[in-house]
Amino acid sequence: MLIPKxxxxxxxxxxxxxxxxxPRLAKPSTETIEPEMITLQAGQxxxxxxxxxTRSGNPINTPLKTVHFARGLQIMKxxxxxxxxxxxxxxxxxxxxxxxxxxSPDAPxxxxxxxxxxxYAIWYSGKATRRYRLPTDGEWAFAAGSQFRSxxxxxxxxxxxxxxxxxxxxSEFADDSxxxxxxxxxxxxxxxxxLLDVASNVWEWTDSCxxxxxxxxxxxxxxxxxxxxxxxxEGRHRTYVTDFIRDVRLGGCAVGKPPANLGFRLVRGD
Amino acid sequence: MTSxxxxxxxxxxxIVITRGTVIIGAAFATLVAPxxxxxxxxxxxxxxxxxxxxxxxxxxxxxxxxxxxxxxxxMDIQEKEIVIDDQGTKLQAMTFNGSIPGPMVxxxxxxxxxxxxVNPTTNTLPHNIDFHxxxxxxxxxxxxxxxxxxxVVLRWKATxxxxxxxxxxxxGLMTPWHVVSxxxxxxxxxxxxxLKDRDGRPLHYDRIYYIGENDFYVPRDEKGKFKSxxxxxxxYADTAKVMQTLTPTHVVFNxxxxxxxxxxxxxxxxxxxxxxxxxxxxxxxxxxxxxxHGDYVWETGKFSNRPETDLETWLIRxxxxxxxLYTFRQPGIYVYLTHNLIEAVQLGATAHFKVEGKWDxxxxxxxxxxxxxxxxxx
Numbered sequence: 049m050l051i052p053k054x055x056x057x058x059x060x061x062x063x064x065x066x067x068x069x070x071p072r073l074a075k076p077s078t079e080t081i082e083p084e085m086i087t088l089q090a091g092q093x094x095x096x097x098x099x100x101x102t103r104s105g106n107p108i109n110t111p112l113k114t115v116h117f118a119r120g121l122q123i124m125k126x127x128x129x130x131x132x133x134x135x136x137x138x139x140x141x142x143x144x145x146x147x148x149x150x151x152s153p154d155a156p157x158x159x160x161x162x163x164x165x166x167x168y169a170i171w172y173s174g175k176a177t178r179r180y181r182l183p184t185d186g187e188w189a190f191a192a193g194s195q196f197r198s199x200x201x202x203x204x205x206x207x208x209x210x211x212x213x214x215x216x217x218x219s220e221f222a223d224d225s226x227x228x229x230x231x232x233x234x235x236x237x238x239x240x241x242x243l244l245d246v247a248s249n250v251w252e253w254t255d256s257c258x259x260x261x262x263x264x265x266x267x268x269x270x271x272x273x274x275x276x277x278x279x280x281x282e283g284r285h286r287t288y289v290t291d292f293i294r295d296v297r298l299g300g301c302a303v304g305k306p307p308a309n310l311g312f313r314l315v316r317g318d
Numbered sequence: 319m320t321s322x323x324x325x326x327x328x329x330x331x332x333i334v335i336t337r338g339t340v341i342i343g344a345a346f347a348t349l350v351a352p353x354x355x356x357x358x359x360x361x362x363x364x365x366x367x368x369x370x371x372x373x374x375x376x377x378x379x380x381x382x383x384x385x386x387x388x389x390x391x392x393m394d395i396q397e398k399e400i401v402i403d404d405q406g407t408k409l410q411a412m413t414f415n416g417s418i419p420g421p422m423v424x425x426x427x428x429x430x431x432x433x434x435x436v437n438p439t440t441n442t443l444p445h446n447i448d449f450h451x452x453x454x455x456x457x458x459x460x461x462x463x464x465x466x467x468x469x470v471v472l473r474w475k476a477t478x479x480x481x482x483x484x485x486x487x488x489x490g491l492m493t494p495w496h497v498v499s500x501x502x503x504x505x506x507x508x509x510x511x512x513l514k515d516r517d518g519r520p521l522h523y524d525r526i527y528y529i530g531e532n533d534f535y536v537p538r539d540e541k542g543k544f545k546s547x548x549x550x551x552x553x554y555a556d557t558a559k560v561m562q563t564l565t566p567t568h569v570v571f572n573x574x575x576x577x578x579x580x581x582x583x584x585x586x587x588x589x590x591x592x593x594x595x596x597x598x599x600x601x602x603x604x605x606x607x608x609x610x611h612g613d614y615v616w617e618t619g620k621f622s623n624r625p626e627t628d629l630e631t632w633l634i635r636x637x638x639x640x641x642x643l644y645t646f647r648q649p650g651i652y653v654y655l656t657h658n659l660i661e662a663v664q665l666g667a668t669a670h671f672k673v674e675g676k677w678d679x680x681x682x683x684x685x686x687x688x689x690x691x692x693x694x695x696x
Contacts, residue, residue, distance in 0.1 A: 100688075102687055102689075105686070105687040105689075106687070107687070148541065207677075208649070208676065208677040209650070209677060209684070210648065210649035210650035210673075210675075210677045211649070211677075213650050213651050214649065214650065214651065214672060214674065217583075217651050217670075217672065221579075221580035221581055221583075222581075224580065224581065227404070227406065228404040228405060228406075229405070229406055260688060260689065262689070272689045272690055273688070273689065273690060297663050297664060305580065308404065
């Protein structure tokens with residue numbers, strides 16, 4: 049079966065239209081490790097956003113959406129490491145259940161729930177002079193560039209629900225070239241924006257909530273439900289995970305491939 | 319045993335049933351005569367069969383017109399380190415023929431199983447084999463104990479139709495340790511005229527899968543991480559302590575977490591009938607097919623008993639094998655698991671069936687999709 053890869057278009061030409069003009073950040077006054085940030089110039093992107101889309105009650109393939117990033121984006125070059133997260137644990141800003149110590153300080157911290165990631169963002173923002181937060185799904189996709197994968201929902205006949213599940217299953221399990229053991233930062237290389245380890249074996253939390261979106265015949269989109277107890281997770285494929293889960297397991301009625309590990313990186317927020 | 323059962327058995331197979339003992343009339347003479355020491359002295363046709371690693375099963379007839387024969391198999395015991403989950407946890411394993419579970423052996427009632435069991439010099443421990451389907455000699459265990467560098471040939475007559483466990487049983491604490499290190503498999507003794515429903519009508523399968531379930535007991539270090547060992551001998555003492563807790567660290571199908579999911583998911587098509595043989599040599603299990611059923615289930619695995627029908631979940635008693643026949647009616651991904659869901663999801667006992675075909679709206683349809691709760695009319 050042919051499964052078309054979700055498409056992502058980044059209009060690189062637009063990037064020059066608006067120059068990013070945020071003031072240079074002063075160094076945080078604390079001894080917190082300052083992560084390397086990547087600055088993405090302003091631009092726009094057309095991509096399949098997160099959420100489940102229906103038309104007249106039938107599931108449909110996600111319609112593409114164009115998002116503008118007029119002020120660009122500043123995002124951590126690498127996923128938050130064990131050494132970085134450990135400082136937050138030691139400082140009582142993050143739950144100790146995540147880490148018992150920085151066993152592999154240079155490797156990304158994994159086994160992190162959305163709440164754990166959020167705790168780190170709040171703690172870190174308190175240490176730094178500016179606010180840091182988890183990226184939205186769109187911001188993550190913008191930074192991931194060509195390594196963005198979406199759900200891998202295939203283009204199939206929506207009147208037969210099983211075809212969707214089968215095609216998705218095939219697509220999620222197709223790539224088993226990487227094992228599940230986290231590796232030191234940088235092991236999976238950089239993408240065209242300079243972000244390290246984007247499509248690695250560590251998936252990343254985003255701040256976006258799970259939404260259902262109904263499309264009317266007029267083309268108008270309406271969010272029919274929003275569940276912020278479930279957040280969008282991005283990586284080798286997009287998935288949706290309950291916010292307090294640290295380790296997604298295969299099994300039960302969820303037959304898709306679970307993320308191998310849950311980690312995160314932050315963006316600079318305004 | 320109930321009288322209708324006896325009547326059915328007499329009619330279907332011309333065998334005599336007395337207090338659960340099945341004896342084939344025609345073969346009776348050979349039972350009372352002294353057993354020959356060489357297989358070829360039986361003057362029966364001899365067939366050498368190559369075993370296949372589970373979940374697959376070597377080619378076989380479901381019903382046969384042939385006279386009973388000697389079916390010869392060879393198994394090489396392999397001690398080796400294996401990885402049992404996606405976190406890279408290692409187990410010093412012991413295996414029949416290199417796979418966990420060991421390969422499934424299929425013969426017909428009245429056939430003779432002739433096994434050449436080989437313990438290569440590369441191994442470190444004595445091993446043997448106890449066939450639950452065999453009669454006498456501790457299931458063959460008493461006659462097959464071999465050291466590294468030895469082989470043994472055992473022949474036993476398949477007198478009882480059904481699916482049965484075989485396992486290593488070298489004695490004492492060695493027995494449970496060898497079993498929970500991977501040394502178990504299954505034998506299927508088919509009735510000569512094949513499987514039947516409760517009314518004696520023939521049942522067939524288009525595919526057969528053998529799912530062997532194992533409980534593993536991997537020791538942890540002081541930080542809670544799974545330990546690995548250089549050899550079986552080094553692993554033994556710590557492993558025996560974990561075994562005694564009766565709390566497995568892994569419960570898996572086919573030797574590791576995820577062995578039967580993803581690219582290795584079991585496959586079938588809508589309309590096909592699949593026979594799933596499930597064995598557990600040490601511990602109870604409750605197979606369940608999410609979204610499917612057991613059309614015909616021999617829960618205790620013995621084909622002289624009438625199959626139960628339309629089951630949701632069935633019990634595989636520790637130390638036994640069972641068989642379930644199911645015709646897929648709807649495409650999609652099916653989860654086959656043990657319905658102790660903690661063991662299925664957290665310890666690993668989950669397999670997937672990938673079923674191709676056309677969706678049947680009559681059997682299931684999402685009439686109202688997920689959406690806001692509708693206002694109730696007053």
